[in-house]
Amino acid sequence: MYFIGVDIGGTGVQAGIVDESGNILFKKECKTNVQNGFESVMDDINDLIRSMILENSLDIKDIKSIGFGVPSFVNKKGLVTCVNLNWHEVNFIEAIKKRFPEVDVYAENDATVAAIAEYKFGSMKDKDICVMYTLGTGVGGGIIINGKAITGSHGMASEMGHTIIGENYYDCNCGSNGCLETFCSATAIINYAKKLINEGNKSIILEFVDNKIENITAKDVFDAYRKNDDVAIKTINRFKKYLAKAFGSMVNTLDPDVICIGGGVSKSSDIILDGINDLVRENILYKNEEFCEIVCATLGADAGIIGAAFLG
Ligand SMILES: [Zn+2]
Numbered sequence: 425m426y427f428i429g430v431d432i433g434g435t436g437v438q439a440g441i442v443d444e445s446g447n448i449l450f451k452k453e454c455k456t457n458v459q460n461g462f463e464s465v466m467d468d469i470n471d472l473i474r475s476m477i478l479e480n481s482l483d484i485k486d487i488k489s490i491g492f493g494v495p496s497f498v499n500k501k502g503l504v505t506c507v508n509l510n511w512h513e514v515n516f517i518e519a520i521k522k523r524f525p526e527v528d529v530y531a532e533n534d535a536t537v538a539a540i541a542e543y544k545f546g547s548m549k550d551k552d553i554c555v556m557y558t559l560g561t562g563v564g565g566g567i568i569i570n571g572k573a574i575t576g577s578h579g580m581a582s583e584m585g586h587t588i589i590g591e592n593y594y595d596c597n598c599g600s601n602g603c604l605e606t607f608c609s610a611t612a613i614i615n616y617a618k619k620l621i622n623e624g625n626k627s628i629i630l631e632f633v634d635n636k637i638e639n640i641t642a643k644d645v646f647d648a649y650r651k652n653d654d655v656a657i658k659t660i661n662r663f664k665k666y667l668a669k670a671f672g673s674m675v676n677t678l679d680p681d682v683i684c685i686g687g688g689v690s691k692s693s694d695i696i697l698d699g700i701n702d703l704v705r706e707n708i709l710y711k712n713e714e715f716c717e718i719v720c721a722t723l724g725a726d727a728g729i730i731g732a733a734f735l736g
Pocket residue numbers: 585586596597598599600603605
């Protein structure tokens with residue numbers, strides 16, 4: 425039996441055929457033509473999956489289930505709202521069932537999907553209480569307890585990117601002020617480094633981008649950190665300070681076995697995880713007790729396909 429996992433992003437759709445052990449046997453992708461509307465994107469996904477099955481000489485009967493990770497909120501009725509894709513309460517599950525009546529289909533928030541993959545086959549394997557933070561353009565969250573993804577009574581759970589952990593100098597896209605996402609995402613790193621540079625602080629980051637401040641990436645800031653650049657050190661230390669507040673609050677709330685970081689920013693996990701335990705300890709109530717391990721995700725970008733494949 426095979427599974428299909430599909431990771432829907434704002435620019436592209438990645439699909440894969442996955443075996444029972446979580447190995448991706450075949451991958452294929454297409455563009456997300458958001459401007460053509462929801463039904464058209466669904467048609468493209470239909471073509472992508474059907475061609476993938478054909479190319480591998482499989483039959484739809486060989487596929488146990490198809491799962492989808494979506495960059496959005498999936499409510500209990502299967503309605504999906506995603507600002508990036510311009511989807512507002514679209515009936516995602518029904519649209520997929522219409523195209524694949526022969527197979528079981530599932531959809532879940534992409535950060536939860538990544539957490540499922542890391543729990544089944546990666547850095548959180550077989551742990552009872554698992555929490556994953558995906559640190560990318562924004563911050564996503566996934567919580568797995570005793571093998572079950574916690575999505576809440578209404579599908580709204582595990583949005584740790586929007587837990588409020590302090591007052592910030594700019595508002596979050598969601599309209600609130602102080603969301604974790606505005607302190608601990610790639611966007612937050614870029615914004616803060618720019619702010620320090622605009623305030624007149626000298627930095628080698630500008631050399632990396634030929635003085636085009638608008639081209640700064642989070643990677644540039646981490647690279648500058650490795651060269652002891654003052655602006656980069658201030659920016660990354662601030663990022664870690666607030667990440668530790670979030671992790672400390674999570675320990676106080678759930679006391680997990682493991683906290684895992686994934687997403688693009690976690691490529692610099694050596695810097696992020698260095699000394700993080702001491703920072704987290706400052707934010708937990710029972711300071712002398714042992715607390716969870718904090719690790720980096722191991723499946724990388726494949727977590728989206730693998731986790732989606734095992735949503736069933
Ligand atoms: Zn927010």
